[in-house]
Amino acid sequence: MVYPAIEKLVEIAFQNAPHSEHNEHILVAKLRQNADFIPALSLCAKDEQGQIIGYVLLSKIMVGNQNELALAPIAVLPEYQGQGVGKALILHAHTVAKSLGFSYSILLGDPNYYQKLDYQNASKFGIVSPFDVPDEYFMAYPLYSPPKKIAGIVVYPPEFGGLIYLNFHNCKILGKSHRLFFFQHFKNFPKMKNNLSFFAILLHI
């Protein structure tokens, strides 16, 4: 069975990774259970002995009304890092993704690494992050040249987290400025009393 080996690899690879919550292997296990899981975009690299040394997963996300892909995670065993394994996995994933009809691979990650693989600020393509992160960390790779037209806030599947911030509007109530934040909460998040999947919070600013 290859899945335990993949999860172990992901866990080991992220053990010393900065900006990691060290739960990426759990994300992989959860995403595999998702009805939208795409086996062809769950890719392993092996050494000559057949040991799994690298792994990348691309999963379906929504951008506006369009299906695109999120790249997460990418992981290479520490002793094999810096030898082109990660790059080879990502380039191959791009080829498969394009052949399946997707237009973008989107990710939240370290620009120092992903810029080397030609990822650019997602906002440049009209792809808006649902997270409050600096622009350069939310990146996209267009699978077509020229890039396909697209616009919208990214909506991740529930496995990525319990709560995703979608948008806000400024408004005035009794002459005071308020900001109305919209959130989506997911099925594995502690259930709300009324089981709402969307909710909003009003804050005085």
Ligand SMILES: CC(C)(COP(=O)(O)OP(=O)(O)OC[C@H]1O[C@@H](n2cnc3c(N)ncnc32)[C@H](O)[C@@H]1OP(=O)(O)O)[C@@H](O)C(=O)NCCC(=O)NCCS
């Ligand atoms: C990030 C990771 C997947 C890279 O895989 P890798 O096989 O070591 O990377 P590659 O050898 O394919 O490197 C490709 C290029 O990126 C560069 N690079 C590799 N890791 C880098 C890093 N952390 N920061 C900046 N550049 C990096 C390489 O020098 C290489 O550049 P070059 O083409 O100019 O020579 C791997 O280091 C890893 O598993 N890290 C722990 C998990 C992790 O952090 N995942 C990413 C989350 S954002």
